[in-house]
Structures are given as structure tokens and as C-alpha cells.
Amino acid sequence: MLMLTHEARLEALRAELARRGLDGFVIPISDEHMSEYVGAYAQRLGWLTGFGGSAGTAVVLADKAAIFVDGRYTIQVREQVDGRLYEYQSVPQTSPGAWLAAHVRPGMVIGYDAWLHAKPWADGAAAALKARGASLKAVDSNPLDAVWEDQPAPSPAPAVPHADQYAGQSVAEKRAQVAQWLEARGADAAVVTALDGVAWLLNMRGADVSRTPVALSFVIAHADGTADLFIAPEKVNPALVAHLGNAVRIHDRAAFVPALKAFGGKTVAVDPERAVAAVFHALEEGGARVLALTDPTVLPKACKNPVEQAGHRAAQSRDGAAVSRFLHWLSVAAPKGGETELSAAARLLAEREKTGLLKDLSFDTISGAGPNAAIPHYHVDEQSNRAIEPNSVYxxxxxxxxxxxxxxxxxxxxxxxxxxPAEVKDRFTRVLKGHIALDQAVFPVGTAGSQLDSFARQFLWAAGLDYAHGTGHGVGSFLAVHEGPQRIAKAAGGQAGTTQGLLPGMILSNEPGYYKAGAYGIRIENLVLVEERAIAGAEGPFCGFETLTFVPIDRALVDLDLLTPAERAWWNAYHARTLALLAPQLEGADLAWLEAACAPL
Structure with a gap:
């Protein structure tokens, strides 16, 4: 029987937990690869609760349940999840582990799926429960899957080669790089479980996760330069086999756990932030010596090589022209009324498709009108779709x-x-000033993103304002739109931040914002590339940002009185470069709009 209501789904899960002798269960948005965006088969939290965000966790007990989200989803979770069924909990002010510790009783057994949680989380939750006389138990199979009758199957899409002309390095070169890393650490092998890490290492792409071109698979890279790929057989084709060569052995995905258990007496590197607890359990059960180290693909993937940098510039230029055509259309159509969030998103997609080179969107378009723009990670659908009204923020x-x-x-x-209105222009201009300050930052090589975060917030802070999301995230090369380890975000007070130093070749977003709940939202986002910066007399290497994104910023929202002469000069220089880059790609009314939008202040 197909259960339609979220209340019925919750009750079915509780019945299954009781049948298994479990007093509770933890449900994250995750998959076997600790992915941020997951395939339809892994959307367990969404199926159970109705929550549509990309980050969150629910905890279900026999008599109560709670859902945990961060500041990006404070409004969204209340709109999508029934407060009669779930308590709303804010991260990092609390956590699933802390909430469990406060609600369990001695003797209770809380289940978790070791294929969906990182080992540090499992260790921490187990310790917190043990202190209360309760225990954490890894389940043999996920109880939610037992009650999700129409759960989709994992994607059968083929894995495909990603050409060296885009990757800038061959598979052999990347395997050799990892082999050198292993040799330096005295390790026999490294387990690569993050899907974008596998994709980068093997120059392989796929279509298994919405908006992220990756293939469901695992890799074990060896110190001799060879590798083992674990992937469903139906995803393998002759082109992929030829691309990978003889040094990459291909196995059924089902052989992954036995392979881990066969490392007895060997030293294996595993990333505790990116590999699920089950990987550690299998290695330890087989007698391997486990080194908890950052995945060796992470930093090389983050620091784009010259070919990838050039590719990004080309993609940004092409994409900027498409977005500019859309903004021209919007400037004409929206004031007339009749357009909606969905119609605007569809038009923007159509403009990108006109390039003839679009493979997919990099994430579901956030198209927010009026108060919906105040939801940082808003997702429009038929139910939430709002008209773009004249005299409003979009x-x-x-x-x-x-x-x-x-x-x-x-x-x-x-x-x-x-x-x-004056208030909207004030807030927008403070966001703009922060965006400019970060764009122009100069800093020593290795400066952490958290050290730069306040550059973007300072003008909002001066007015007693702030925003509840990070200022910048890493971006991949035809890979994940959110890529670590680099990030620009608060590090204090438990806020998500980063200690990773910024290095030449890293790409990040620069996206300060401001959100007035129930009224409007503001965000200005460009992508930037960390580049070496020559400074006369500098005592050591320094970096700055090369701007990659060029699309006009709306001058109708700028309070010119708040801009300094230097900020006006930045604006004029940015728009002069935008015009020079995009004008050759536009014509007619689109070009005329661009010329007006890029005119000096």
C-alpha cells in the first residue's frame, strides 16, 4: 500500500523500528558517499518528512521526533515539515546527538545506518548515548527502506570519460600523483569514496546525481600507481574501459566491502570527513591499519590547473551572456506582470540551452520573488510558485x-x-560594498577563508545586520557546484567555517546577502579564482582574487551616496570588463540593454 501522508510514513517507520527492537533512528540527507546532493533513491529525509533542502537530519523516537537544519533552512523547514510531527531544531545551536542525549532513557537502543554517517559523528553520538545509559547500533539494513514501498532504484546511467582537453591532466598522471602521496605517508592504499573525488581521479563523469555529473562508484588507489574501481556493471561500457586502461581494474560495486576486508596487515588511508563509518568498520574488521587522512584527491581537485582555469573563463563568459539575455527579458516582461518564479526559471534555462553546450544546471534554480527571496535556499515548485509583482525584489x-x-x-x-524603497537600496548597497571588499582582498598565501569572511559582512554589521550562511564555497570543474575544502565562512561560535588555507587555483563564490523574513532577500554572487599577486616589497607570497563572473549588477538598487570613490571605480571597471566580454556575444535589443546596464556610474 502506498502511504501518501507524512504522518502515515512516520508511523510506518516507528512500527518497523519496534519490530527490529530499536527505540529510535537517525535519518540524514546523505548517501554512501557523503554527498551533499544525493540521488532520488537516497532522498530518505525528504520522503519521510517533506523537507526539500539539501542539508538536514531527523531523529525519530517512539513518542517524539525532531528535524535539524541550519540557518539556510529556518523558514523553509517550517513551511515544508509538519510541526505537529517534528520539533524544529537549529544547528549549530544543538545537534542530533545532543538532542538524543537529552531525550533517551537508560537501556534505549538508537539505530543508525553506517553507510550514511561519518565515523566521527557515529563515535560522538555513541559516546553521548553511553553517558546516558543508552547505546547506538549500526543496522544491517535501513529500516526506512523497508517502509518506502516506491523507493526509486539507483540510477543506471553509464559512466563516461571526461576528455583530457577539459581535465588538463591524464588519469595516469593523477594516479601517479596519488601514489607519490601514499609513498610519502607509508601507506599501501587510499580509499576514495566521495563521488567528485572518484570523478576527478579517473577523469570520469556520469549522471547519477541530479545536477552533479558523477557516477555512483568507489575507488581504491594503490601505492604502485594502479587503482580498483567498484561500479555497477551496467554502468561500464567499452569507451570507459579503453579510457581507464589496464592499470585500473574494474569490479562490481558489490565487491567493495570484501576488498576492504582483504587489507589485513596493510596500511590504508581513509578520509573521516568524506568516508562513511561503514568503510572504517570493514577495514578494521579485516585487520587493516587505518590512517585517518584527508582524501589525496581533495587539494589537487580544488587547485585548478591552467587548462581548467581557462575552461572556467570560457564557461563563465558563455554563461554570462545567457544570464544577461535573461535579465534583459526580465526587465521588459516582469514590470508588466504575469511572470512567475517558475516562468522566469524556465526562461533562464532556455537562454542557457541556446548556447548548445549546456549539459545540465549546476543546481535547481533559486527563483525567489518578494518574501520567497528571503529564503536563502528556496526551491520553487507548483505549490510555492509566486508571481513576480511590479515594484518588488526578485x-x-x-x-x-x-x-x-x-x-x-x-x-x-x-x-x-x-x-x-530606501531601505531596500540601503541593504543592497551594504551587500554590494561587502562583495567589493572581498573581491579586492589581498592576503598571504594560505590565509584561511574564515579570516576573510568579515570583509564581506562589515558594512551589514555596522548597521546591526547579518546573514546566516557562508560567504563563499568552492566550485568544481564540470563537477560539484559546492566543492571543498576551501570555504569563506564564520569559524567562531560553532558556525560552519574552514581552516583550509586559500591556495592559487582555487575557485570560490563571493556571495554576501541580506534577508528580511516575509519581505525580501538580497544576494550578489560572482565566482573568483585565487591567483598569485605580485606586490613590490612583499615579504612572502601573496594572493588575490581574479573575478570570473561578468554579468551586470542592478544599478536601480544602489544608493550612490553610500559608495566611496574607490567602490564607484570598482563598479565602473567591473562593468567595463563585462561589456567588453559579453558585447561580442549579444546583438540587437540584448546588446542595447547590456550597454545601458554597463554605462559608468
Whole structure:
């Protein structure tokens, strides 16, 4: 029987837990690869609760349940999840482990799926429960899967080669790089479980996760330069076999756990942030010596080589022209009324498709009108779809996947015909000033992203304002739109931040914002590339940012009195470069709009 209501699904899960002798269960948004975005088969939290965000966890006990989200989803979770069924909990103020410790009783057994959680989380939760006389138990199979009768199967899409002309390095070169890393650490092998890590190492792409071109698979890379790929047989084709060569052995995905258990007496490197607890359990059960180290593909993947950098510039230029055509259309159509969040998102997709090179969007377009723009990770659907009303704020955060690069851009515009209110212009201009300050930052090589975060917030802070998300995330090359380890975010007070130093070749977003719940939201986002910066007399190597994204910023929302002469100069220089880059790609009314939008202040 197909259970339609979320209340019925919750009750079915509780019945299954009771049948298995479990007093509770933890349900994250995750898959066997600790992915941020997961395939339809792994959308367990969404199926159970109705929550549509990309980060969150639920904890279900026999008599109560809670759902945990961070500041990006404070509004969204209340709109999508029934408060009669789940308590709303905010991260990092609390956590699933802390909530469990406060609600369990001695003797209770809480289940978790070791294929969906990192080992540090499992260790921490187990310790917290043990202190209360309860225990954490890894389940043999996920009880939610037992009650999800129409659960989709994992994607059968084929894995495909990613050409060296886009990757900039061959598979052999990358395997040799990892082999050197292993040799330096006295390790026999490294387990690579993150899907974008596998994709980067083997120059392989797929279509198994919405908006992220990866293939469900695992890799074990060896110190002799060879590798073992574990992937469903139906995903393998002659082109892939030829691409990988004889040094990459291909196995059924089902052989992964036995392979881990066969490392008895060997030293194996595994990333505790990116590999699930089950991987550690299998290695330890087989007698391997486990080194908890960052995945050796992470930093090389983050530091784009010259070919990848050039590809990004080309993709950003192409994408910028498409977004500009969309913004011109919006400037004409929206003030007339009749357009909606969905119709605008569809038009933007159509403009990107006109390039003839779009492979996919890089994430579901955030198309937010009026109060919906105040939800940082808003997802429009038929139920939430709102009209783009004249004399209102409209925010669109979107991106494209191209073979030569992944894009991500946010523009906030004022839909006329009247002038924007003074408060909206004040907030927008403070966000703009922060965006400019970060764009122009100069810093020693290795400066952590958390050390730069306040550059973007300072003008909002001066007015007693802030935003509840990070300022910048890493971006992949025809890979994940959110890529670690680099990040620009708060590090204090438990906020998600980063200690990773910024290195030449890393690509990040620059996206400060401001959100007034129930009214409007503002965000300005460009992508930037960390580059070496020559400074006369510098005592050591320094870096700055090369701007990659060029699309006009809406001058109708700028309070010119708040801009300094240097900030006006930045604006004029940015728009002069935008015009020079995009004008050859536009014509007619689109070109005329661009010329007006890029005119000096």
C-alpha cells in the first residue's frame, strides 16, 4: 500500500523500528558517499518528512521526533515539515546527538545506518548515548527502506570519460600523483569514496546525481600507481574501459566491502570527513591499519590547473551572456506582470540551452520573488510558485554545467516601474560594498577563508545586520557546484567555517546577502579564482582574487551616496570588463540593454 501522508510514513517507520527492537533512528540527507546532493533513491529525509533542502537530519523516537537544519533552512523547514510531527531544531545551536542525549532513557537502543554517517559523528553520538545509559547500533539494513514501498532504484546511467582537453591532466598522471602521496605517508592504499573525488581521479563523469555529473562508484588507489574501481556493471561500457586502461581494474560495486576486508596487515588511508563509518568498520574488521587522512584527491581537485582555469573563463563568459539575455527579458516582461518564479526559471534555462553546450544546471534554480527571496535556499515548485509583482525584489541564484566549467551566479533585481524603497537600496548597497571588499582582498598565501569572511559582512554589521550562511564555497570543474575544502565562512561560535588555507587555483563564490523574513532577500554572487599577486616589497607570497563572473549588477538598487570613490571605480571597471566580454556575444535589443546596464556610474 502506498502511504501518501507524512504522518502515515512516520508511523510506518516507528512500527518497523519496534519490530527490529530499536527505540529510535537517525535519518540524514546523505548517501554512501557523503554527498551533499544525493540521488532520488537516497532522498530518505525528504520522503519521510517533506523537507526539500539539501542539508538536514531527523531523529525519530517512539513518542517524539525532531528535524535539524541550519540557518539556510529556518523558514523553509517550517513551511515544508509538519510541526505537529517534528520539533524544529537549529544547528549549530544543538545537534542530533545532543538532542538524543537529552531525550533517551537508560537501556534505549538508537539505530543508525553506517553507510550514511561519518565515523566521527557515529563515535560522538555513541559516546553521548553511553553517558546516558543508552547505546547506538549500526543496522544491517535501513529500516526506512523497508517502509518506502516506491523507493526509486539507483540510477543506471553509464559512466563516461571526461576528455583530457577539459581535465588538463591524464588519469595516469593523477594516479601517479596519488601514489607519490601514499609513498610519502607509508601507506599501501587510499580509499576514495566521495563521488567528485572518484570523478576527478579517473577523469570520469556520469549522471547519477541530479545536477552533479558523477557516477555512483568507489575507488581504491594503490601505492604502485594502479587503482580498483567498484561500479555497477551496467554502468561500464567499452569507451570507459579503453579510457581507464589496464592499470585500473574494474569490479562490481558489490565487491567493495570484501576488498576492504582483504587489507589485513596493510596500511590504508581513509578520509573521516568524506568516508562513511561503514568503510572504517570493514577495514578494521579485516585487520587493516587505518590512517585517518584527508582524501589525496581533495587539494589537487580544488587547485585548478591552467587548462581548467581557462575552461572556467570560457564557461563563465558563455554563461554570462545567457544570464544577461535573461535579465534583459526580465526587465521588459516582469514590470508588466504575469511572470512567475517558475516562468522566469524556465526562461533562464532556455537562454542557457541556446548556447548548445549546456549539459545540465549546476543546481535547481533559486527563483525567489518578494518574501520567497528571503529564503536563502528556496526551491520553487507548483505549490510555492509566486508571481513576480511590479515594484518588488526578485532574486535568482542559478548555474550551468558545461564540459569546460561549472557556473554559479546570483543577481538581485528591482522590478519597477517605481523606484526601490530606501531601505531596500540601503541593504543592497551594504551587500554590494561587502562583495567589493572581498573581491579586492589581498592576503598571504594560505590565509584561511574564515579570516576573510568579515570583509564581506562589515558594512551589514555596522548597521546591526547579518546573514546566516557562508560567504563563499568552492566550485568544481564540470563537477560539484559546492566543492571543498576551501570555504569563506564564520569559524567562531560553532558556525560552519574552514581552516583550509586559500591556495592559487582555487575557485570560490563571493556571495554576501541580506534577508528580511516575509519581505525580501538580497544576494550578489560572482565566482573568483585565487591567483598569485605580485606586490613590490612583499615579504612572502601573496594572493588575490581574479573575478570570473561578468554579468551586470542592478544599478536601480544602489544608493550612490553610500559608495566611496574607490567602490564607484570598482563598479565602473567591473562593468567595463563585462561589456567588453559579453558585447561580442549579444546583438540587437540584448546588446542595447547590456550597454545601458554597463554605462559608468
Amino acid at each position: 532574486l535568482v541564484d542559478s548555474g550551468g554545467q558545461y564540459l569546460d566549467g561549472t557556473t554559479d551566479i546570483t543577481r538581485t533585481v528591482w522590478v519597477g516601474p517605481d523606484a526601490a
